[in-house]
Amino acid sequence: MLGPRVTMTEGQGLPVIQSDDPRYLLHLENKKRNVFVTQLGEGREDEAEEITCIPVIREPASTILDTSKNTLQKTLVLKKEVEFDDVSVQFLAKRQEFRERMEMAELRKSALATKQQDNSDKVHKFEQFVKDNNAKRRNAMQKYQVEVKQNEIKKRELEELTEELEVLKVRKKKLQKKISKYKTYEDYLIKLLYNLPENYLEPGIDAPLKAIITRHETLASTNQSLIDNLIALVDKQESSQRALATLQREHDTAKLMMNSELSQLYKNYDKIQDKNKQLEMNSNLSKGHFRYQSVGLAQLFLAVTNLAEQCYMHHYGPLEEVTLMSKLDMIKEYILEKMQVLQISRKLTERHPSVSVPKSQTQKSRAASIK
Structure with a gap:
């Protein structure tokens, strides 16, 4: 039997098996063996000598070679060499596969390193972008806060100016009412000035107009003094009202304090009453016990006296x-x-x-x- 031969060539990853290797030749000898016959066959002994019996083998070759007593050592060695060559082929194939996988791993490692570098660059750029955004955001927040404060100040100023404008509008309306009210007097005084002579203010001239003017001045000064007194009285009244409100608050506070003290005194009074009742009950109980004890003592004294009379010496x-x-x-x-x-x-x-x-x-x- 001719087996394959395994050879290795440089530059190739897998071995080549050659079929002319004498180590893989298997020689089997034809040996006669006895045949057990179940039928009668007379006259077949001569024929049996010429018959070569071929046994039917149902077991695998490796089992036969390992377990058979007729297997030669050379055949076993040849079998082991074949197995070794198969293992060598598998080992070389695995080695080649391992090299290819290592090369792929190196390529993937370099690609991964490149990708990590790209990622690190992207992360660095992103961090710089985030820092810039944070700086911009802080600046924007500071600017926003400054603008908010300025807007608040402007709003307060606008509110104050609006209130002042409202006050001025009210005052303007009042003044317009006054002007419309005193317009007739103004017209009358203007007409009067046109009709007055030119030397009505010269000294030594007694004219009724001068007396009227003097009277008007007196009334005006009196009116002003009355207005001042009225203002003083109003201020005094306001101060008196404030003092009265303060006294009222102090009175309410003192009243509350006195009510709280009174309630506390009532509580203490109730506690004292409860205590007195308890003491009275204890006193009554102690009196009854003392009365019982006194009766017992009297009986004891009487018994001692009777015994003393019987035991007199x-x-x-x-x-x-x-x-x-x-x-x-x-x-x-x-x-x-x-x-x-x-x-x-x-x-x-x-x-x-x-x-x-x-x-x-x-x-x-x-x-x-x-x-």
Whole structure:
């Protein structure tokens, strides 16, 4: 069997397989093997010697070569060399593919570096553009703020001038009304001036016109003094009204403070009343408890007095003059004495069983000890 041969040429990426390599020649020997026959065939033994049996192989060649006992070492080596050549071809192909991919990666890297440089230039230009825009925006904002302030100032001035113009218009109307009102007097005075003689103002000339003028001057000065008094009185009235308003505010403030203090005093009064009620209830409870205690003490004193009468000893003096503590001591001494007598009687009975203590006496001693 003739196998391919792999050769490498410089300048080429893939190897070339040659078919005349003796290493890839596979020699198989025709060997006879026994055939198992399931039918009777007499007289076929001679024919079987001339028959060459070819086995039917259903397993792959690699499995047969690896597992067969009749496979030659040379064949296995040849198989491994073929596998090695295949792997070498694949390796060289992968290497060539890796080189091509590296070249593509280098090209992409250079393109990416160029693109990054372009992007960095664009970013730098954009940042410069943003800085310029920010500077322009700041300048525009400053200019806008200055213009807004100037507009506000101009608006205030315009409002003031408008108010002043309105006031002047009102004054003009008033003056026009006055002019129209005193126009008749003006006309009368002008006619009068035309009709007056030329020397009416010379001294020494007594004319009725001079008296009229003097009277008019007197009335004018009186009118002016009255107007001044009226203005002074108006100012005084306004100051009095302001003082009255101030006093009213102070009065309202003082009234509020007094009301708050009064409400606080009412609260304190209510608290004191509640406290007094609680104290009164506690006092009543304590009185009832004290009364109960006094009754208990009286009963206790009476019981102590009765016991003292039963346990009276002469060396304590008259019973009426003995104090409470002395009565208790007397009762104690009496009980101890009775107990000693009882103990002595018991000892006597234990020593002399024939001597018996009267039953009435033992009962009395027991009753005395219990008391």
